[in-house]
Each structure stands twice: as C-alpha cells, then as structure tokens.
Amino acid sequence: MSQYVDLSAYQGWACADCGEPLKPGKVDISYLGNSFPVELLKCPKCGLVFVPEELALGKMVEVEKALEDK
C-alpha cells in the first residue's frame, strides 16, 4: 500500500512527545482479519504512526470496500 503514497512529501512531521522526526518503517494495517505490511512514517522511538489523508481516503477506502464485499 506504501507505493500509493510518496512519504517524502511528509518529511516535516515529528513525534511531539519524543521529539523524533518520523522515519519510514514497516507498519501492519489490518481489516476484517486481513493484514497488510506497509511502509509508513512513524516515530522511531514510540512507534506512533502517521497515516496521510491521501492514503486514508484513497487506497484504504478501496481496500476496505473490497474486503467488505469478499
């Protein structure tokens, strides 16, 4: 799913709590018992994940719909 988002566009974000800039890393995204490993920005220290708007409203909705109809 990561290929649908250009992570470099979101470089300005940092974890407010840890003060660490977000870095690309593997995150599991799951729905209705199906899990997908994706590369997203997250806090290298606490693991707080960043899901950009374009991913949430684009590919994620598509996958949600497809899984709901399976």
Place this chain on the structure above:
Amino acid sequence: MNQQELREQENRCIQEQAPACAATCPAHVDVRGLADGIAKGDFASAYKLYRKAVPFPGIISRICNQPCQTACLRKDLGGAIEVAALERAALEFGSHDAEAIKPLPRKAKTVAIIGGGISGLTVAHDLARKGWGVVVFEAGDRLGGGLWKTPPDLLPREVLVNDLKIIESLGVEIRLNTSVGRSGGNGHSTFLARLCDEYDAVYLAVGPHSSDIPDLNMNENGQIAVDPLTFQTSLEKVFAGGDVLRTSVNFPTQEIPHSAILSISDGRRAATSMDRFLQKVSLTASRSNEGPYETRLYTNTDEIAPQAPLIETDLSTRYSREVAETEAARCIQCECLECVKNCEYLRHYKGYPKKYIREVYNNLSIVMGTRHSNQFINTCALCGLCAEVCPTDVDMGEICHNAREQMVEQKRMPASAHDFALQDMAFSNGEKFALAHNAPVGSRCEAMLRTYNEFVFFPGCQLSGSSPEYVEKSYAFLREAFDNNVGLMLRCCGAPADWAGRKELFANSQSEFRAEYEKLGKPKVILSCSSCYQMFQKHYPEVEILSFWDVMNEHGKFKKREFSAPVTIHDPCSTRYENHIQDSIRDIIVKMGGEIQELPLSREKTECCSFGGLMWLANKPVAEKMVQQRINESQLDYVTYCAMCRDFFARKGKRTLHIFDYIFGEEKSDLAAAPTVGFSQRHENRARLKEKLLRELWSETMPEQSAFESIRLVLPDDVQNQVEDRLILVEDMQKVIEYAERTGKRMFNASTGHYLAYYKPTSVTYWVEYTPQDDAFLVHRAYSHRMEIGMGAQK
C-alpha cells in the same frame, strides 16, 4: 431466500414475457426484435430473427394471415404494425449474405412424412437439420400442396419454388407421385402399419382431406385425436399436424380456415416431439407457451401518440428500405419496466427486477468470492413505489430488506454501509437525547387526579435535530389541545436499525421503548414523523397511535398566511398508504390560505427523498440522482412534512418548507430558502432540546458532561463542509484532541505549527490536524478510515 422462493419472486416480474405479437403468433416470430433491427437499418439481423422462427420466409411473408396484428398494441394507436410487409423487407434487403442452413451429421434413424404441404415440409426441414433421415411421400407431382392454390400475384412462383429448394438442400428424400395408399402392402394390412414398420417415426400431414385412418383413434368431432402438447396420435410412432387436424370426417365437404403460420407451428411442435421420440427422451418435459397464448406482459401506452403507417399496405405491398424503416419505427417495442421508469435507483443499475432478484439471490449464496450486489441491495430506499406501480406487485424494497437481514445474519453486511446512521440512532437513544416524562404537573389537584397521561408526544429524532423549536411549540400545542394530558418521549423509533437489516438491534430498541412506554402507563402515541408512524404501525401493533397532523388539523387554530404562489406537496414515502395524513396536510395548507398544485407523482405514488432505507449513506451518487429527479418535477415551492425530505431537497437548492414553517415559523423570513442543519448540529440540537425542556418544564438538569465535550473547536467554513461531507462529527474530533492533549500522543510539524493526532473511539479511526488557539482548537482538516493500525483486527 431459497431456490423455490427465488423462482416465485422472479416469475412475478413480467418484463421478460413475450410481447403480445410474438405470443399470439403460432410460430412466435420475434416481431419486436425484427422491427427493432429494421428501424435501425439492420435488415440482416431482422432477417436472421425471422428465419429462426419461420423455415420458409419467402412463402410465409407473402401469405401469412398475421394473427399478430390482432394483438398489436399499436392497433388502436394508428393501426397495427404491418408485420408481413416488414418480413418481406427483411428478406429483400437482409437475406443476401445469410448463411445456408447446415444440417447436423446424419443419424441412423429415418422418418416418413406423408404429405408435402407446408406442415409436412416444416417437419422435414426441422428433422433434417437435426440429422435425422427424412423421406417425404407426396401424392402429387410437386411439393407445396395447397400453396400452389395461392394466386401467383400474391405468391410469385419463383418465390415458392425457391423456398422449396431449402428442403432439397437439406438432403431430404422426396418421393413424388407416391400415394401411400389406403391398404398396406409389404405384408401389412394398413399403410400406417407398414410405415411404422419401415420407419422410426411418421408424420401425417395430408392436408385438408377428411381421413378416416383405420389405425388411428378419432375424437368426438370426427378429427384425428392427437395429444395437444405433443401432436402424438394414438399410435406411438405416428404424429399428425396441419390442416388434417382441422378436418372432420363428419363434415367432409366443410371448408376449413387455412392458416399457413398455424401449419408451420404444428409442424415445429410435432418435429420437437418426434426429435425427442427418436432420442428416447421425455416428450413432455419443459414445454410451455407453444402455439398461440396470451402473454402476461404489460405495456403502458399512455404516452404513445397515435401514428398511422406511411403508406397503405396489404400482402402485395413492397416497401423501400426507407418506408420499411419508418414502419418498423412505429413499433412500440413493448415492455413493462413500470418500476424502472419511476425509480432512479432501479434505472441506475440498468436491469429490471427479474434480473435483480436473481443477482440478489446469487449474492446471498456466494461462499467464496466477491459479492457484487452488496451495494445494489443497500442502495434501495425501501420506499415501495416499485410495488405500487408494478402490475404484479413486485416489491424490490421487500426483497432488498430481506436480503439485508440475511446479510447481517451471515455476518456479511459491510460495516461501513450503515454505521453512521446506527451511531446516530445510538446517540438519540442515549442519555443526550432520550427522555420519557409525563406532562409537567400544573397544579397539585392535577397531580392527585392523574397518575398517567392519556397521550404521549413522540416527535422523533430528525425534527428534533433540524428544528428543535418546532418540537417545543408542537408539544405546547398538544398540551393545550389535550388539557395538559400529554407526556413527552424523545428517542429514535429504530427505523435505521430496521432499514439496515439489524433485527437484533431493532429488537433491543423496541424493548427499550416498551419499557419506557409501560412506565408511562401505555398512553396513546402521537407521531409527527412519518417514518416513525410507519415503524409503529408495522412493528408495534399493540400501541395505539395517532398522527400529529390529524390532531393538528382537528384541534389547530390556523392563521391565514401570505401565499405569493401555489405550493406543491411532497408526500414522504413512508405515508404512501396513509391517506388520512395526506388529507390533513392538504387541509391545513388550505385553511392557511394556500393553493395546492399536485405533483405528477404524489400520495400513493410519491417518491423517496433518498433518506429512506439509508440510501443516502449507502450510495451517495444514486441518492443525489433521486433527489435531483424529485426536485426537478416542479418549479413551485415544495411543502413537506418530514424533516429529512425538507433537508435533502433544500440541500440541493430546492425551495422547500416543512409544514411547521407555515404553522410556527416567522412569516417574514424566507424559510423555504433557510439553510439546512449539519450532522453535528443535529446532535447538538437534540441535546440542547432535551436540556431546555428538562430545565423549563420539569426543573431537571442534564447528566454530567464527558471530558471531551469541553474541547472547543474552531471550524473554518471549508473545514465545516469537509467534515460534513466525510461524516465526521464535532464529537469525533473533540475525542481525538482530548485524547492527544491528555496523553501527548500527537505529531507536530515545525514548519506549519500544526499538530496531528488520531483516535479510535469504536470502529473508525479519526485524524485531526489542528492548532491550539487560546482556549480552543483551530481544525485544519479531519479524515478517517476503518482499517486498523496494527495487527490482530478481528473479522
């Protein structure tokens, strides 16, 4: 739905029934298809259709008595379609490149056909094509029998000879000048006995000759007795058809009405039986609608303008291409589609109930794979208009509603389909809105006299959401009208759960209602929302209900208002069969001085605003088309009596009033153009209504606020529109920010100064990008998703 129910439901839809012309034609020529082809200039495909039904197209198109014309729906609208002339045109302009008929590989068995007339030759044609050996015995010196009696100017001889060549080309053995004789020969006492011995089957088609055939049983009319379905005679191997069946030994000289197309039909049907007989399979299985029959197809011709043929036509008329195309275009192209014509949703999916019902069934039966009809099932408004206009009462709403219930039971209902409405229902039945009180007691005396109220007002959740002030005013009106003997019940009727197919959730909401209702002493329930009214009528048979509008009409005092133009009434679809409510509304408008112009589709034929069945949530594009269709039906201001109808129309720019706007609204303000109320505001309005009523009427206070409710948001207009469109509520965003600020779990962008945080209250994860601003939070954007971050999401 099981297989049998599926069939029953499917068969009720008549759209696929044959048009009257094809059903009346003994050979079932697809006249509608033929006319469609010609009208489009495609004579070749028209010819192909014709050739499929009629083995001798040259002959039949010149002599057919056209029984189809007696059934044609054009008959009284300019005259029946000139079918035979179109057939001749198809032949003339469309047969040149037609492929020659190729018989199947030759099989071992052979049949004898007695008589080389049109009926016998049809059997010869059909069986030879199937690969059976065929021998035709003709007593005369040429094939064609009675056809040669047709005047040559009607049936030119070259046409006749040409068509008969088809038989030769199929490898049929023809024995001319061969009378089979009345006696047997070859060691047999009768000719039929001999033929039955020498051949595998026999077709008797000796034409209009009274024939007392010794081996065959006759019926009481002195005609050869045949099984009307199979054309089999009393001898197993012998079949009979054509004019011989219509000839009686009792009246040997009587002229019989000859019909070439009927003889062809007899031949076709007998050939089907003989083919099955030779294959040793059932002669009777799956045979229906053979020969002329009455179709169940309904076609509405109200909008069809009368139109006569371009030129006077008889059996000798030859059309040019252009004249043929014009004549073919007169064909009404009969079909039903009554429901599809009246419903944007049924039209959107480009089918009709018969097809849809099959798809719904398949969707419910899928074990593995994609359920392509989920959205179709969830899009229906369940409004009942299709059933109302259907000649056979097919109700797609009922089918879709049952399917939703099954999907929920199978745990196959997409979570996203109705969630928002179900959450809204939960809100309305939660402590923020739900309330059940007897009327505030006016005096001690009253308190002593009355334990319970006779009535309770149930205004519903949506009016409370969009116009809470009207709930206050209507409750005050009712208390005055009924001597303060009216309690108040604020909650949702459960319609969203019912529409979403959530039986269990609906049952829970029912028992919650019943508990409160019993505490109030089972008063009569006064309903102002038509969806509530429908729910109560359907699901609470023990509860006595009244329409608020009937009460208002009877007890209300109406001031005359200024009406600058007539108004038109949009009846909510849930009042479809509530004539008394529709009448009350009209009475009230007239009492206030209004003039009413009815919409073409009103009362029992009214349309849904797309709120029904939660269509607006399941399929926004189709819902918007529904709204657009409805609001385009009149330029006048609409008046309705459902808060959601008003909201959905007004949101699309249609000047629409709730009837309460006339009754309680400010006369000076242009309420038809008043803005609509967003989703968050609806929650807010409900909560404030309860708070206000509790405080003012019962001197009570609301329960404590949750921590997130103290988060103040600032929403610029574009963000306001964005969150409304994305179905994100203020309370969702408050929860995210409250969580982020409390736990520190948030992201920060130094270049913009924005914070970003997410929180998942139940099943949806909400994201908010914001900036703290004094004691509030400025929201820059909000979005959501259902996919979960992390593993272990349960199915």
